[in-house]
Amino acid sequence: MTKSKMNDLHAFLIVAQEKSFTKAAARLGVTPSALSHTIRLLEERLGIRLLARTTRNVSATEAGEQLMNAISPLFEQIDAELNALGELRDKPRGTIRLSCTDDQIELYIRPMLKEFLQQYPDITLEMYVDYGFTNVVEERFDAGIRIGDEINKDMIAVRIGPNWRLIAVGSPSYFESSPKPLIPDNLIQHQCINIRHRAAGIIYAWEFEHEGRAFSMKLDGQLVFNSTLHQLNAALDGMGIAYIPEHLAEPYITSGKLQAVLTDYSPYFEGFHLYYPNRRQSSPAFMAFVEAIRYRAK
Numbered sequence: 159m160t161k162s163k164m165n166d167l168h169a170f171l172i173v174a175q176e177k178s179f180t181k182a183a184a185r186l187g188v189t190p191s192a193l194s195h196t197i198r199l200l201e202e203r204l205g206i207r208l209l210a211r212t213t214r215n216v217s218a219t220e221a222g223e224q225l226m227n228a229i230s231p232l233f234e235q236i237d238a239e240l241n242a243l244g245e246l247r248d249k250p251r252g253t254i255r256l257s258c259t260d261d262q263i264e265l266y267i268r269p270m271l272k273e274f275l276q277q278y279p280d281i282t283l284e285m286y287v288d289y290g291f292t293n294v295v296e297e298r299f300d301a302g303i304r305i306g307d308e309i310n311k312d313m314i315a316v317r318i319g320p321n322w323r324l325i326a327v328g329s330p331s332y333f334e335s336s337p338k339p340l341i342p343d344n345l346i347q348h349q350c351i352n353i354r355h356r357a358a359g360i361i362y363a364w365e366f367e368h369e370g371r372a373f374s375m376k377l378d379g380q381l382v383f384n385s386t387l388h389q390l391n392a393a394l395d396g397m398g399i400a401y402i403p404e405h406l407a408e409p410y411i412t413s414g415k416l417q418a419v420l421t422d423y424s425p426y427f428e429g430f431h432l433y434y435p436n437r438r439q440s441s442p443a444f445m446a447f448v449e450a451i452r453y454r455a456k
Contacts, residue, residue, distance in 0.1 A: 166200045167229055169193060170208060174218045174226045250443040251280035257292040257302040258285060261386040261406050262430060266303070266318050266451060274450045281443045289355050289384055294434065300444055301434035305427055315431040317453045323424045324365070325404045327416040331396040338419050339399070342366050342375055345420075349398030350379035351389050364401045367425035429453065 173182040173193065183190040201208050208222035218226055258267070263285055275281065286292075286299070294302045309315045326339070332349075339345050345364070352361045361382060363374040379398055383389050386402050393400040393407075394415055404424070410416040432451055434440075440448075 166196055167225075168233060169196050170200055170222075171226060171229055171233060173197060173209065173216060174222060177216050179216060249280065250278045250441075250446040252441055252443045253282040253284055254301075254444055254447050255284045255299045256286065257288050257294055257297065257299045259289050259303070259386060260287050261403055262303045263287070264387070265403075265405050266430065270450050274447070278443065278446055281446070283447070287385070289353070301432050301448075303430055303432055305429075306431045307428050309431055309433045312436060313433040314436050315433045316448055316451075317429055318432050318451050319429045319453050321426045321429050323404050323426045324401050325407060325418050325424050326364075326399050326401050326420045327393050327407045327411065327418050328399040329394055329396040329416060330414070332393075332398060333417060338417070340420075342368075342373075342420060342423055345375065345377050345399065348377075348379075349381075350377035351392045351398045351400040352377065352379050352382045353386065353389055354382050354384050362401075365425060366420070366423040368423050372425065 169182070169186060172185055173179060176182040176185065179190040179193055183193045186193065197209060206221045207219050208225060210217050210219050210222075256267075267283075267285070271283070275283070291304075291308070292299065292302055294300070303318070306315060306317065326345070328336075328338075328348075336348055337344075339348060342364070350364075354361050361376065363376045365372065365374045367373075381389075381392050381397060383392070386406060389400040389402050390406055390410075392398065393402070394410065399419070404418075407416055407418065411418055432448065434444075434448075
């Protein structure tokens, strides 16, 4: 069936339902005269009168009633399918690709992950662990996670956590054989568990602050990782002192498996943000994730 024939049948159905060319024309957004002409051509093509016209109203003939009963369910089904497509368009579904570190997953994503996936069964989260400064546009990620002041101004940034700091930690067994450092300079005498960031290609220099003065130290050690979680595990195993996010070490400090040192020298950094390109339209799935991970100060 051609599009014009479909439109003619739809026009007939509306006139038959409204029993008025004026009301039907208003629904269809055409003039009554144009609608009357369409129905006349349809009747001529079919070779039978479909509508009985009087000066006061319009009613379907026997043939018109038969045609209306036949096509009305079909148009209702089409409307239902179109509405279903609209709901499908608005329903959060699809894959969200994120660039983040393993400790960011542990702190910000893992706590909300189960509830989020249960609420949105048609969403898939794909997380790529990377400690480098990934270009989310070039690498085709939907978003990344970084400290707020490291995000380009052309990105949208949504805060997902409070300000935070790194702290130096070691196990009780390690400190039994090596005295606890009282000042950062004492770290020179210790096995320091380092991290190398892929993007910079250099070992991270531990950042400290004292009496308003910021300084950093490059420290030696036999272990270098590119993952904070592996630094944590090495510290738990008594391999030395690691400088890791406080929120990652906190449960182990509370349980006595780790001990914090030099906390008075640990500066705070701006909280982490989810960042993504400034798109005009973001998918319902992605916006549902943004809302779920958004930081709400307690």
